[in-house]
Amino acid sequence: MRLRRQYLTKNDCYQTDRTISVRGVMVHSTGADNPRVSRYVPGDGEMGRNTAGNHWDRPGLTKCVHAFVGGFADGEAGEHRGWHAGGAANNTHIGFEICEDGLDDPVYFGKVYREAAELTAMLCRKFSLDPLADGVVICHAEGHERSVASNHGDVLHWFPKMGKSMDDFRADVASLIKDGQSPDPEEPEGGDEDVTYEQWKEFMDRYRRELSQRPAPEWGREELEQAKALGFTDGKRPQDLASRQEVASMILRAQE
Ligand SMILES: [Zn+2]
Numbered sequence: 001m002r003l004r005r006q007y008l009t010k011n012d013c014y015q016t017d018r019t020i021s022v023r024g025v026m027v028h029s030t031g032a033d034n035p036r037v038s039r040y041v042p043g044d045g046e047m048g049r050n051t052a053g054n055h056w057d058r059p060g061l062t063k064c065v066h067a068f069v070g071g072f073a074d075g076e077a078g079e080h081r082g083w084h085a086g087g088a089a090n091n092t093h094i095g096f097e098i099c100e101d102g103l104d105d106p107v108y109f110g111k112v113y114r115e116a117a118e119l120t121a122m123l124c125r126k127f128s129l130d131p132l133a134d135g136v137v138i139c140h141a142e143g144h145e146r147s148v149a150s151n152h153g154d155v156l157h158w159f160p161k162m163g164k165s166m167d168d169f170r171a172d173v174a175s176l177i178k179d180g181q182s183p184d185p186e187e188p189e190g191g192d193e194d195v196t197y198e199q200w201k202e203f204m205d206r207y208r209r210e211l212s213q214r215p216a217p218e219w220g221r222e223e224l225e226q227a228k229a230l231g232f233t234d235g236k237r238p239q240d241l242a243s244r245q246e247v248a249s250m251i252l253r254a255q256e
Pocket of ligand 1 (some may be wrong): 027140142152154197
């Protein structure tokens with residue numbers, strides 16, 4: 001699961017600063033063919049950026065949710081969240097939106113379904129909720145049936161087409177919790193950004209790539225050229241980290 005947090009601080013429901021007492025999770029889907037999370041939030045380098053200015057971080061919108069699940073800049077699924085957006089469909093359920101595509105792509109559906117299940121599992125752990133208990137994990141359409149939400153069909157116009165019912169979803173959430181596969185909500189808390197271990201590894205890879213593209217500093221260029229000429233190093237990626245193996249090779253070459 002990939003989490004990115006970005007508060008929609010200019011959205012009116014953030015401004016009202018209401019908090020809710022959480023008794024459940026409501027699953028929505030957006031009702032429009034646009035699988036990018038950045039359609040709905042300003043975005044960043046990883047999520048992709050909203051360049052049209054039509055995201056939800058604006059005043060005057062009557063809608064906002066706690067999270068979005070959808071495509072990131074690299075085409076993989078990810079999830080954006082902002083807990084304190086407040087003002088969801090009602091005062092008991094945290095709401096999140098799954099970004100819809102054309103509702104005909106099982107691969108995209110599989111990715112966002114998994115992200116949605118992981119997010120719901122994490123929320124259930126965070127708020128000590130039983131996903132199988134009556135009325136805890138529901139979609140918007142089920143909320144309407146229960147007279148706690150407005151009249152919308154999401155996600156029952158989509159999930160069944162892809163062979164999934166909300167009962168399947170609840171069961172999948174429960175098994176994620178049982179298998180311990182829902183990330184521990186307490187673990188990643190720290191500052192404004194929550195970083196999972198998987199994400200940290202991605203950052204580390206990205207950082208290594210950045211380092212490896214940096215040129216040698218001015219003071220070390222002559223020495224690097226000398227070391228190259230003497231065959232200690234190939235002189236590539238001079239600012240990257242060296243492994244113990246690489247250091248050993250360099251020492252041996254220096255002794256030859
Ligand atoms: Zn909805």
